[in-house]
Amino acid sequence: MKLQIAAGVLLVAILLAVTAGCGGTASKEPESPKYPTKPIDLIVAFPPGGSSDMTARLLAERLSKEWGVPINVVNKPGGGGTVGTLDVVQADPDGYTMLTHSITCTLAAATSTQCPYKWDQMTPVSLVMANALVLTISPDLPYSSVAELLDAIKKDPSKFKAGVGSAGAPAVFGLVKLFDAAGIDPKSVEMIVFQGGAPTLAAVAGGHVQLASQNLPEAVSLINAGKLKALAVTTDTRGKSVPNVPTAKEAGFPAYDQLGWNGISGPPGLPEYVVKKWAEGIEKVTQDPSFVQKIESMDAVVIYKGPADFEKFVEQEYKTALDIAERVGIRK
């Protein structure tokens, strides 16, 4: 009898222990789902070849090796960057459709009342790189410093036309910031829109317009060939490929600080584990010397900002742009 009771107790004890063991897994906190498990689409809202596209491809190459899944860079150009961005804004927030977030995607929301998405709809993940803008003038103009140029503009703004690569380009904002700092009414210098950086710079080199503030990578070869005079770059340090060009700070106009940049963002409502995975992955890539070298060969700099910092950064960029756009009348 005692043996039976003992056996029974033992049996129950074993049963309880086993149940507890099984129940143990169920009662633990659910692990984040495994991500990524299938190919990811990284959308670039511009045609192939620009800085957004190049950044995306370099990043995709590294991350796909790291994570073991293919990352397809998909170009969805159109609408000055809005078509591709909208695509991501409307995509499922499962981490398999992400956006190469270029400054132009944010600027579009500030300059166009018809922008199909709101500036804060995307989930910011990280900033990856930024490039300087460079103030260039036609080689036959007699000015050799920013101050001289601005003085001449003040005397007769109608003689100066500025070329910009698109209606809402960072170039526009850079020029406005510069003119503001110098006390020149931005509306007094006519800004003529060309289709991209290359034609803009060609127009300056040919003397058809007098100045431009384009992305440094686009202007380097013309500057070094003597076809353009460069007066300042907007970064804090001089550009490696144009070491003789002073920074805006050195030239006395620190307000001329507009940069072009690219980062990564996702659809609204992106889960935390996706954001974390990307942010950590990107941080690692940005510390890889060969990645840095490739970015620097485009004359850009690697700047990493995590999700929280990037979110603040985007907000700041948007608010500044909105203010300028409304004031100068480019918000349509």
Place this chain on the structure above:
Amino acid sequence: MEALSHLWHGFSVALSPINLMYCAIGSLVGTLVGVLPGLGSTATIAILLPVLSGLPPATAIIALAGIYYGAMYGGSTTAILINTPGEAASVITAADGYAMARQGRAGPALGMAAVSSFVAGTLSLFGLVLLAPPLADAALEFGPAERFALMVLGLSMVISLAGKSLLKGLLSGLAGLLVGMVGLDPMTGVPRFTLGSPTLLGGIDFISVIVGLFAIAEIFVNVQEQTRRVYEGKLKGLLPTRKDLRDCAGAMGRSTIVGFLLGLLPGVTPAVASFLGYDMEKKFARDPSRFGRGAIEGVAAAEGANNSATSGGLVPLFTLGIPTTPALAVLLGGLMIYGLQPGPLLFEQHADFVWPVIASMYVGNVMLLILNLPLVGLWAKLTQVPYPILSAGILGVCVIGTYGVRNNVFDVWMMVAFGVVGFLMKRWDVPAVPLVIALVLSEPLETSLRQALKISGGSLMIFTRPLSLAILLLALASFGVSLYSRAKEGRLAVAIEAGGEDVG
């Protein structure tokens, strides 16, 4: 001359086994890409750039340049065989090329396209080598006013290619301008004609229009007519005859020069060059009415111009770092990733890179000729494939290619819509080529006009700048000549109807 000795050295590097291999691979990939409508050399180069970045710079650029050239060749193949231009530069080739295919002369058409492309590519490379720096500087003088004048000259082609009814031709041209305006205003970013659709914000994609108007419409027409084969009967000769080559010699020479000079200019694409080269040939021809109905000189001129414009585009790219077309912009990005800054310094500091690349472009041209000529027979046999099978294949290729442009199904629907429009146009005898020309020219026409006027503060005097004025006068002359020839043809037609045997 120093340049020649550099070139010689360049050849020795270009002909190394590794570089030859990559040149061949690039050319082959490029041809395949060109055959598929929509997937252009631009996207291909961008996609392959990271893949090739492990190779030494010269080899990688050789491969990429091979793709660029190969795509030009491939695009004309489908234009001729199945009336499906792979890209804008092949549209005009389709006009006479496909007509020749329907006459059983697909082989000579393909062959002439290859030969003309080769001749143009070779001659223009010499232009690149010998004339690059001074030409590049001169190209910078070409500003918005001059570009506008050139676009007006291009539009004058609409009159010349309008077919029997000038009114219908002009309507077609106007329709093209309208289609070109859908999307964002290129200068202010304000949406136009977008009907609230976010996809239309990106405008109507050009590939959708040409694939729809040419390929899809052609399929609809053939289905209605129950065509059994593109060409029934035996294929008459697979290569251009000696007479063909002689007839086209002038066309090849002239179009090479015109194409090269136009290709230098920022904003002038090989497509625009092909239009102007073709039109010039038509005006020089003894019997212009043959153009559009299977004139082999038309194929020679169009292909010659677009190929030499491709080389011409390399001049500002290498010497000034200014890409004149999107594909070259990507190539430029590639150069920069290698730390090679384009500019006059490129020739001096990196001679060991530049000359092998230039030499290999010549090699690429030879390679493409060798690859394509024997294949002409094979390609030409496609015109004898039973149409139900062929058209299914064409449809498949068109859908995939058109989707691939922007990864957007909307473009495919647009293609179908334009297919229907094209079908109706054929039924009503409204020519499609003016629409396409106007569409291609609409954006540069508008932007250069507005830029020029903004620069001048609204004054039209800016167009009296010497170069701009010269081109505008040329355009006026072109209008005049076209109208005169139409009138002559018209009188001849009336006389034939009226007098019968009296005309002699």
